Structure formats: structure tokens, C-alpha cells
Amino acid sequence: MRAIGIVLAGGNSSRMGILANKRAVAAMPIAGSYRSIDFALSNMSNSHVQKVAVCTQFNARSLNQHLNSSKWWDFGRKQGGLFVLTPTMTTENNSWYRGTADAMYQNIDFLRESHEPYVIITSGDCVYKTDFNKMLEYHINQKADITVGYTKLAAGQDDPTRFGVMQMDTDGRVLSFEEKPVVTDNMTVSTGIYIIRRRLLIGLLEKANAEQRYDFVKDILVRYRETKKIYGYEMPGYWNNIATVDSYYRTNMDFLKKDVRDYFFGGYASIYSKVEDQPPAKFNPGASVRNSLVASGCIINGKVENSVLFRKVYVGNNCVIRNSIILNDVYIGDNTTIENCIVESRGTIRANETYRGEDGKVRIVVEENERYII
Amino acid sequence: MIKKEMIAMLLAGGQGSRLGVLTSNVAKPAVAFGGKYRIIDFPLSNCINSGVDTVGVLTQYRHLRLNSHIGIGIPWDLDRNHGGVTLLPPYEKSESSDWYTGTANAIYQNMEYIEKYNPEYVLILGGDHIYKMDYEVMLDYHKAKGADVTIACMPVPWAEASRFGVVIADDNGNIKDFEEKPPKPSSNLASMGIYIFNWPILREALIALKNQPGCDFGMHVIPYVHNNTHNCYAYEFNGYWKDVGTLGSYWQANMELIDIIPEFNLYEEFWKIYTNNDMIKPQYFGEKAVVDRCIIGEGAEIYGEVKNSVIGAGVIIEEGAVVRDSIVMQGAVIGAGTTVDKGIIAESVQVGRDCRLGVGEFAPNVYNPKVYAFDLVTIAENSVIPDHVQIGKNTAIVGKTVPEDYPDGLLASGQVIIKAGEI
Numbered sequence: 018m019r020a021i022g023i024v025l026a027g028g029n030s031s032r033m034g035i036l037a038n039k040r041a042v043a044a045m046p047i048a049g050s051y052r053s054i055d056f057a058l059s060n061m062s063n064s065h066v067q068k069v070a071v072c073t074q075f076n077a078r079s080l081n082q083h084l085n086s087s088k089w090w091d092f093g094r095k096q097g098g099l100f101v102l103t104p105t106m107t108t109e110n111n112s113w114y115r116g117t118a119d120a121m122y123q124n125i126d127f128l129r130e131s132h133e134p135y136v137i138i139t140s141g142d143c144v145y146k147t148d149f150n151k152m153l154e155y156h157i158n159q160k161a162d163i164t165v166g167y168t169k170l171a172a173g174q175d176d177p178t179r180f181g182v183m184q185m186d187t188d189g190r191v192l193s194f195e196e197k198p199v200v201t202d203n204m205t206v207s208t209g210i211y212i213i214r215r216r217l218l219i220g221l222l223e224k225a226n227a228e229q230r231y232d233f234v235k236d237i238l239v240r241y242r243e244t245k246k247i248y249g250y251e252m253p254g255y256w257n258n259i260a261t262v263d264s265y266y267r268t269n270m271d272f273l274k275k276d277v278r279d280y281f282f283g284g285y286a287s288i289y290s291k292v293e294d295q296p297p298a299k300f301n302p303g304a305s306v307r308n309s310l311v312a313s314g315c316i317i318n319g320k321v322e323n324s325v326l327f328r329k330v331y332v333g334n335n336c337v338i339r340n341s342i343i344l345n346d347v348y349i350g351d352n353t354t355i356e357n358c359i360v361e362s363r364g365t366i367r368a369n370e371t372y373r374g375e376d377g378k379v380r381i382v383v384e385e386n387e388r389y390i391i
Numbered sequence: 392m393i394k395k396e397m398i399a400m401l402l403a404g405g406q407g408s409r410l411g412v413l414t415s416n417v418a419k420p421a422v423a424f425g426g427k428y429r430i431i432d433f434p435l436s437n438c439i440n441s442g443v444d445t446v447g448v449l450t451q452y453r454h455l456r457l458n459s460h461i462g463i464g465i466p467w468d469l470d471r472n473h474g475g476v477t478l479l480p481p482y483e484k485s486e487s488s489d490w491y492t493g494t495a496n497a498i499y500q501n502m503e504y505i506e507k508y509n510p511e512y513v514l515i516l517g518g519d520h521i522y523k524m525d526y527e528v529m530l531d532y533h534k535a536k537g538a539d540v541t542i543a544c545m546p547v548p549w550a551e552a553s554r555f556g557v558v559i560a561d562d563n564g565n566i567k568d569f570e571e572k573p574p575k576p577s578s579n580l581a582s583m584g585i586y587i588f589n590w591p592i593l594r595e596a597l598i599a600l601k602n603q604p605g606c607d608f609g610m611h612v613i614p615y616v617h618n619n620t621h622n623c624y625a626y627e628f629n630g631y632w633k634d635v636g637t638l639g640s641y642w643q644a645n646m647e648l649i650d651i652i653p654e655f656n657l658y659e660e661f662w663k664i665y666t667n668n669d670m671i672k673p674q675y676f677g678e679k680a681v682v683d684r685c686i687i688g689e690g691a692e693i694y695g696e697v698k699n700s701v702i703g704a705g706v707i708i709e710e711g712a713v714v715r716d717s718i719v720m721q722g723a724v725i726g727a728g729t730t731v732d733k734g735i736i737a738e739s740v741q742v743g744r745d746c747r748l749g750v751g752e753f754a755p756n757v758y759n760p761k762v763y764a765f766d767l768v769t770i771a772e773n774s775v776i777p778d779h780v781q782i783g784k785n786t787a788i789v790g791k792t793v794p795e796d797y798p799d800g801l802l803a804s805g806q807v808i809i810k811a812g813e814i
Contacts, residue, residue, distance in 0.1 A: 049672070050672055273675075278675065282672045297426030297427050297701075297704075300686070300697075305681070309675070309676050325673075326673075
């Protein structure tokens with residue numbers, strides 16, 4: 018592969034609500050067994066990108082723990098590897114990453130010391146599956162300076178005003194790029210996936226830094242839209258950004274659909290994640306599970322419907338879990354009802370309680386009760 | 392020079408012919424168990440959990456699956472700079488090239504491997520039991536007694552003692568005598584086939600017995616050491632230990648995992664059992680799924696009914712199918728409307744639509760009544776069962792079967808279909 022990868026996973030999202038207290042968005046659990054960043058990393062690995070850096074900053078403990086070994090994504094190689102780049106103090110710099118461009122600039126040696134001609138930049142908070150080789154081929158054929166992956170949001174899929182909206186001419190060249198517009202009826206949005214020549218990126222980052230500009234989108238993409246050849250590339254297939262509570266909930270629920278599961282998990286190019294060595298899920302008398310995903314290590318005694326249960330969830334007798342997402346290692350006492358909720362990981366829910374998200378709103382449940390382990 | 396206090400030698404070369412068609416293509420230690428594991432995962436996980444980080448795995452019979460499962464030992468953290476797991480198949484030598492003719496002969500042929508680590512103690516393990524055991528505690532016992540050999544033993548019901556090799560020990564644990572499958576046992580301490588030897592003692596014995604045909608630990612080495620030194624000790628183990636050497640005990644051990652509080656608990660946080668799982672996606676349950684008393688592996692898709700069963704990773708149970716009291720191993724597909732009662736369905740088997748497995752009354756097996764002595768339907772890996780057939784109890788099937796193999800659409804109880812030469 019003629020490209021290295023950079024995964025931008027340092028950001029916070031205030032729209033994740035209290036779920037962000039525990040982890041960066043890129044470490045949010047997805048589809049029972051995965052974390053958001055697994056999709057970007059697996060895409061890199063499956064596209065034979067051998068050298069990948071992950072820039073982390075905000076609340077990175079959970080993310081770092083997930084990335085503690087590179088072997089799960091097959092990056093444990095002599096050539097290349099997985100690099101976790103956190104902000105460090107140096108003689109010239111004592112700042113945090115002040116933006117996405119600054120995150121890359123502060124690690125410009127990583128770019129300089131690579132030999133691959135191209136860089137693929139992606140974010141850690143998107144759920145998608147792609148072959149970057151096809152996008153790179155497009156980038157080379159168009160003789161583009163920067164290629165931006167875009168997708169067309171379906172009606173009701175997400176709110177375009179939280180993305181960069183773009184317009185292309187018939188050739189694919191970007192005519193307009195507006196970051197987080199106040200209002201728009203344009204549903205063509207940037208996916209935050211870019212391909213750029215490595216030397217060009219180094220030059221642009223150095224220039225931006227000299228001008229004290231730190232954001233890749235605002236200070237590079239938008240600023241150079243007319244002077245550089247920036248092209249749009251339509252990302253094929255499923256794509257969702259999970260950085261709001263609603264889109265996070267919706268994306269997880271999408272995995273209850275057979276076509277979505279088959280798209281991601283069927284066939285050869287699969288999604289990898291850290292192996293957790295949990296035993297198979299166990300279903301005791303009284304368990305009833307319908308239209309749900311259940312990860313390993315769960316023990317189910319109650320009723321589960323239209324829900325996603327992550328690893329090691331215990332559901333007590335006579336419980337009803339409906340339209341909910343239960344994150345890792347949650348204990349739910351007997352006779353408890355949970356509807357339209359996201360239950361934060363490692364929580365302990367008492368017996369005989371009811372949690373319900375009303376009026377179509379998803380409720381986030383964080384309970385830190387004492388747990389008695391037998 | 393590298394020095395390891397104790398290294399383990401894991402005997403995984405046997406076929407396990409009493410598992411019938413389940414081991415027609417794979418060695419017994421590689422047979423799937425408990426929804427996601429293989430039998431060898433238990434001794435391997437015990438090793439690493441006991442702090443034994445050097446394990447030689449002796450393979451001989453059909454070791455492809457075993458090799459790819461173990462690899463360089465990553466899942467068990469046995470990928471080490473010094474030690475780790477090493478697969479030891481038989482090899483050609485300049486003078487005499489032999490298969491492993493017996494358990495001790497296999498170790499004799501790999502003395503070079505052991506010498507490389509210069510151990511004080513050597514732990515000998517089998518690859519055919521389900522248990523959790525801290526070998527370090529056993530080693531402490533071995534040292535405290537100043538023993539030359541320590542044999543792990545398990546008290547069994549007196550009525551069953553005649554099925555085992557039993558040891559007769561005094562109150563101090565010193566072994567006085569052995570009895571192999573005695574009609575009238577004078578002890579109920581059954582040998583578990585787990586030994587700790589002082590390496591110099593074992594080394595001397597292996598060399599002395601090198602011309603013994605079929606040199607075996609239980610039959611030759613242990614009696615030899617006992618007669619020479621009278622310094623063998625019995626280490627009593629009282630945890631869960633289950634032989635899975637027959638179809639009946641294999642089925643039984645799987646079924647014990649689905650008890651509400653199983654005697655053998657996989658859900659404990661300490662002493663995890665590790666395995667090489669290539670499947671990580673969660674399992675999915677359809678709108679009409681019914682699950683009752685079962686364990687289900689990763690990535691399974693359940694659209695039908697599962698009761699009292701152990702379901703492996705990636706299994707698909709289609710709508711209207713009913714699986715009861717059965718073991719379905721990874722990658723198998725149970726077609727829509729099919730009913731399975733007391734079946735052992737091996738890996739990647741395709742069962743068609745509207746079949747009925749496990750019908751009728753028990754009948755003695757015509758092919759091998761010693762192996763097939765239970766009312767189980769046993770289907771070997773990669774077999775295919777066509778639509779709309781009925782299969783009786785105590786039956787076995789290997790290969791891609793077609794409707795013509797089933798006269799009147801039925802395989803009667805006690806019958807066997809073996810389509811040889813197909814995989």
C-alpha cells in the first residue's frame with residue numbers, strides 16, 4: 018500500500034451528553050462487540066495500510082486501553098505498525114492539540130519519516146466499511162490534491178448541519194464546502210475521510226502552523242478550496258457518524274437489521290476488535306430474547322426485545338429490556354424494566370426499578386450502586 | 392543459560408477413537424467444546440494460569456486443526472521470547488525414524504526439547520479432560536513431599552473405580568501400589584493422567600526404557616520409577632474433572648454447562664479459559680426465537696427454538712427449527728422446520744429443511760456398538776443432510792449425503808452412513 022493512515026480520535030462531543038464522561042467518542046461501544054474506532058482501523062488493515070497513527074487527546078484512557086496491543090487489527094508488524102500519538106510537551110511546544118491540523122502538525126515527524134507517498138486521514142467516530150485502495154485510485158486518476166470522501170444522507174438519517182456540506186461539479190471537483198452551516202437543504206456531507214499527498218500535507222501543515230491556524234477543515238480544506246484541486250469521492254455503502262446520542266442509538270439499532278450485519282460481518286473483509294475472552298452467552302429458564310444482539314459473557318434470565326446487549330451483561334429474573342442499549346458489564350437486578358434507554362457500562366441497576374425514555378427520547382442511565390459479587 | 396523451573400508436555404497426539412465420527416478428521420484435543428472452546432484450551436489455559444509458560448504439545452494424529460488453533464500461542468499468552476508453546480510432531484531421524492509409539496516414547500523422542508530449557512520438573516498432561524487446576528499448587532505439594540513423581544488423583548465413586556487406573560497410597564500420600572482397571576478395587580483414588588516428575592528421574596527412566604515397545608507412562612514409566620525409588624506420591628484433587636473420551640461423557644459434560652449454577656463455571660473472573668476465536672461479532676435473535684437453558688457462542692443467528700443445548704459460534708438455526716438436548720458446533724446450519732433431539736452436530740454441518748433427527752427408539756449400533764452406545768445422533772464435520780429426511784437414535788453420518796442414502800426417507804436407529812473419501 019502506498020499510503021499511511023491517520024485516525025483522528027482526540028475529539029470530544031458535547032452532544033454525547035454524559036456518555037462522554039467516561040470515554041472519547043472513538044471508544045464508544047458499537048454493535049455488541051466493537052468500539053467505534055475498530056471500523057476505521059479494520060478498514061485500514063483490510064486495505065493493507067500497514068502504518069497507522071491514532072491521535073488521541075480527550076479522555077483517552079478507555080481508548081488507550083482498547084489500543085494496548087496492535088495485534089487485533091494485524092498491525093503488529095516489523096514494517097509499519099500502530100502508533101498512538103498523544104500530545105507531548107517539547108522544548109518548542111507546550112500546548113494540547115489545538116485542532117485537527119495541529120494534532121497532525123505536532124506529530125509532523127511521523128509524516129516526515131514515512132516513505133509512503135499518500136496519507137489517508139479518517140476519524141474514529143464513524144461506522145463504515147470501505148476499501149481505501151479504490152478511493153486512492155480515484156485520487157490518483159483525478160490528479161487531485163485532496164480527495165474528500167462524502168456521502169448523501171438519506172432523509173431522517175442525520176442532521177446535515179453538524180457536518181461539512183459540499184457541492185461538486187460533474188467532474189467531482191468541489192465547488193463549495195461549508196462547515197456546519199446554520200441551515201441547509203444540501204444532504205451531501207463530508208465523511209471526514211481525506212486522501213492527500215504526504216509532502217503536500219507536510220507543507221500545508223507547516224504553513225497553517227506558521228499562521229497559527231489549527232483546524233484541518235476550516236484552515237486547509239475551506240481555505241485552499243479554490244487554489245488546490247479538491248475532489249469529492251462518494252463513499253460506497255453504509256456510513257454513519259455516532260457523535261450524538263441520537264445517531265449513536267440509531268447506529269447501534271441499525272445492526273439489528275440483517276442487511277447491515279451482513280454488510281459489515283459477512284464475507285472476507287471483516288471488522289476486528291480486541292478479543293475479550295468472555296464465555297458464551299447463557300440463557301437460563303425464563304429468558305426470552307427477540308430481535309436483539311447479545312454479546313459473549315452475558316447471562317440472561319429475563320425478557321429482551323429490540324435491544325443491543327454488550328459483553329458481560331447480567332439480566333435478572335422477570336426483567337424487561339426493550340428498545341435499549343446496555344453497555345459492557347452491567348448488572349440488572351430482578352423485576353426491573355428498561356425501555357428506550359442507553360445504560361452506561363459497569364453500572365449496577367437495582368431490582369424492582371423502572372427506567373423509561375419518554376416521548377421518543379432516549380434516556381441515558383448511569384447507576385453506580387454497590388454490587389455484591391457472589 | 393535458559394532455566395525454567397517446570398515445563399509442561401501436553402500429549403495431544405491420540406485420535407480419541409471412542410468419539411467416533413467426531414474425530415474422523417481431527418484429533419480429539421481439537422474437538423469443539425462448550426460453545427466456543429476446543430478441548431485442548433482447558434489444559435493450555437491451566438498452564439498459563441498456573442504460571443507454566445513453556446509448553447510442548449505432542450501431536451501426531453490429524454494435527455492440522457490443532458496446529459492452526461494453537462499457532463504461536465497468542466490467545467493463551469504463550470507467545471514468548473523464551474519458552475512459549477511449541478508443537479512437537481514426530482520427525483525423521485538419520486538412523487531410525489518412528490512415529491510416537493506410546494505416551495512416554497513421544498516424550499523420549501523430544502528429550503532435546505526438554506533439555507533446552509534445563510528444567511527441574513516436568514509436568515505431563517493429557518489433552519482430553521475438562522477441568523481447572525492450579526499446577527503450581529501441585530508442584531508445591533511435590534516439593535513439600537520431596538517426591539520423585541507426583542500423580543494427580545481424584546476420588547471417584549467406589550462403583551466406578553474399576554473403570555480407572557487406581558493408586559493405593561498411605562496416609563502421607565506415599566504410593567504403595569497401582570491397579571489398572573481392577574475388578575475389585577482396593578482404592579477409589581483414580582489417576583488423572585497428570586504427573587510431575589523430577590526431570591533427572593524421568594530422563595533416566597526414559598533412557599532405560601527406550602527399547603520398550605509402545606512405552607507408556609501408566610504402564611511402564613510410573614511402575615519403573617516406583618519400583619526403583621518407592622518415592623511416588625498421590626496428589627488428591629477435588630475440583631471438577633470430566634473425561635470427555637466417549638460420546639456419552641462428551642455430551643454429558645457439555646450439558647452440565649447449562650445448569651443454572653454449573654458445577655464447572657466458565658463465568659468466573661479469575662482462571663479464565665482462553666481460546667483462539669476468529670469470531671467476535673455478537674449473536675442475533677430473530678423475532679420468533681425461543682431460547683431456554685442454553686449457552687450460545689458468538690455470531691450465532693437464532694431464528695428458531697433452542698432448548699437445553701450448547702450452540703457454537705456462527706451457527707445458524709433457521710426459522711421453525713427446534714434444537715433440543717443437543718450440541719451444535721461452530722458454523723453448522725440447521726434448516727427451517729427441522730427438529731434435532733439429542734444430536735451432536737459437528738462443525739460446518741449443513742442440515743436441510745424439515746428433517747427430524749433423533750426419532751424412534753434406541754437400537755444397538757450396527758457399525759461399532761462400543762463407540763455408539765448412546766441414544767445420540769452424531770454427524771461428522773462438513774457433512775450434509777438433505778431436506779425432509781428422518782434419522783433415528785444412536786446413528787452416525789459422515790459425508791455429503793443425498794436423499795438416495797435414506798431408504799423411504801429414513802435412517803433407522805442404530806444405522807450408519809459413511810461416505811468415505813469425501814471431505
